[in-house]
Every structure is written in structure tokens, then in C-alpha cells.
Amino acid sequence: MKGYVIDESHSLSALAFADDVILLATTKAKVQSLLHNAESYLNKLRMRIASENCASFEIRPTKNSWYITN
Numbered sequence: 001m002k003g004y005v006i007d008e009s010h011s012l013s014a015l016a017f018a019d020d021v022i023l024l025a026t027t028k029a030k031v032q033s034l035l036h037n038a039e040s041y042l043n044k045l046r047m048r049i050a051s052e053n054c055a056s057f058e059i060r061p062t063k064n065s066w067y068i069t070n
Helices: 030-042
Strands: 004-007 011-012 014-017 021-022 060-061 066-069
Touching: 021 030
Parallel strands: none
Antiparallel strands: 004 011, 014 021, 060 066
């Protein structure tokens, strides 16, 4: 599944380091699908997402900048 589209031939849907993962998408529906896929994969490995350690936010463009909402 495509995540954040960089250009017409490249997209990025996840960043990972150690036990941290960042899911990237252009819509709430797409990030929900990525989360569902990640959760299904982790369940097969007998792992789980620690929801108490999770956060979400949205980055929105303005005329000259960006701002973050939650």
C-alpha cells in the first residue's frame, strides 16, 4: 500500500528504528489500513502494539508553513 507519496515512482509508508515504527499516509483511512496490516503481521509473530505508548497526529500545510494537529 502506498503511504506518503514522494514522487510518481516512490512512496514511503513506514519508518522504523529499534522497536519504534512510524506509519505514514495521506489520509486517515490509509493510515488506518496500514495500522491494521501492521497489527495483523505482529499478531502472527505473537507480538502486539502497546497502544498506551502510541500517538497520532496530522501535519497540515498553511500558506507559508505547516502545523500539527492531533
